[in-house]
Amino acid sequence: MSDLARPAGPKIIAVANQKGGVGKTTTTINLGAALAELGCRVLVVDLDPQGNASTGLGIEPEDRGLTTYELLLDDTELHAVVQKTSVERLMIIPATVDLSSADIELIANEKRSYLLHDALRQAAMDDFALDFILIDCPPSLNLLTVNAMVASHSVLVPLQSEFFALEGLSQLMLTIREVRQTANPHLRIEGVVMTMYDARNNLSQQVESDARDNLGELVFNAVIPRNVRVSEAPSYALPVLQYDGSSKGAAAYRELARELLQKNAKMAA
Numbered sequence: 001m002s003d004l005a006r007p008a009g010p011k012i013i014a015v016a017n018q019k020g021g022v023g024k025t026t027t028t029i030n031l032g033a034a035l036a037e038l039g040c041r042v043l044v045v046d047l048d049p050q051g052n053a054s055t056g057l058g059i060e061p062e063d064r065g066l067t068t069y070e071l072l073l074d075d076t077e078l079h080a081v082v083q084k085t086s087v088e089r090l091m092i093i094p095a096t097v098d099l100s101s102a103d104i105e106l107i108a109n110e111k112r113s114y115l116l117h118d119a120l121r122q123a124a125m126d127d128f129a130l131d132f133i134l135i136d137c138p139p140s141l142n143l144l145t146v147n148a149m150v151a152s153h154s155v156l157v158p159l160q161s162e163f164f165a166l167e168g169l170s171q172l173m174l175t176i177r178e179v180r181q182t183a184n185p186h187l188r189i190e191g192v193v194m195t196m197y198d199a200r201n202n203l204s205q206q207v208e209s210d211a212r213d214n215l216g217e218l219v220f221n222a223v224i225p226r227n228v229r230v231s232e233a234p235s236y237a238l239p240v241l242q243y244d245g246s247s248k249g250a251a252a253y254r255e256l257a258r259e260l261l262q263k264n265a266k267m268a269a
């Protein structure tokens with residue numbers, strides 16, 4: 001990834017939307033796999049106590065060992081929490097249900113919003129030679145999500161192609177603004193990606209055109225279709241690119257990865 005001149009370390013992206021079931025985890029896993037396929041070294045940080053990204057990348061609960069919980073609350077070093085996945089160049093810090101108490105435990109910590117930021121800036125980070133870190137956020141705007149936004153350079157927002165999709169966005173944008181005004185003035189919006197798009201459905205088209213009217217260039221050209229192979233892949237513990245690389249879902253995530261790289265190369269230039 002030499003064309004991505006970024007001496008300051010990996011680009012860190014929070015994948016966030018406080019709505020559940022909009023495609024955050026699916027996008028984290030598959031965008032990660034698509035970037036890895038393009039030669040990038042990628043770390044997924046599972047920041048959702050449901051641990052769906054961990055499961056989807058084949059890390060069984062009994063193999064999760066030290067997790068994001070220990071990374072955040074026990075000052076655990078990166079080498080102890082980062083695990084390989086079956087996908088070359090794609091790594092993960094897994095999560096378990098333990099993380100569900102973190103939101104409350106964090107409140108008493110005076111560095112509560114900065115714990116992930118500090119953890120991802122350990123000197124040992126250099127050893128992994130990462131190009132990207134993708135943080136899979138929980139479906140809430142809680143302290144875990146704030147930690148992700150404080151730790152990140154940008155926020156990637158999956159938007160489900162359904163009615164009311166845009167409604168939740170103002171709350172998310174407000175949180176991003178608050179984080180900018182306090183802990184992370186440089187936080188950007190990486191973009192909004194339409195997920196579970198059904199081209200035969202007028203509603204999908206309507207939501208997409210509303211999103212493009214309202215958000216303009218923030219919306220990625222790449223659109224992720226509703227695709228049964230995408231939904232099947234996690235039960236085989238694989239990204240869709242590995243499960244069925246010729247599916248429409250795999251093609252869409254490859255396109256998203258290429259677009260993301262292009263955007264970032266432009267910004268670095």
Ligand code: ADP
Pocket residue numbers: 019020021022023024025026027052139195196197224225226227228230231232234249
């Ligand atoms: P979130 O992390 O935002 O809660 P998920 O990524 O877990 O959302 O997706 C919610 C559900 O929708 C999952 O069952 C997932 O497999 C399914 N899903 C996500 N994206 C697609 C898609 N493009 N096509 C079909 N099913 C999808």
Ligand code: MG
Pocket residue numbers: 024025026048052136137
């Ligand atoms: Mg999820």
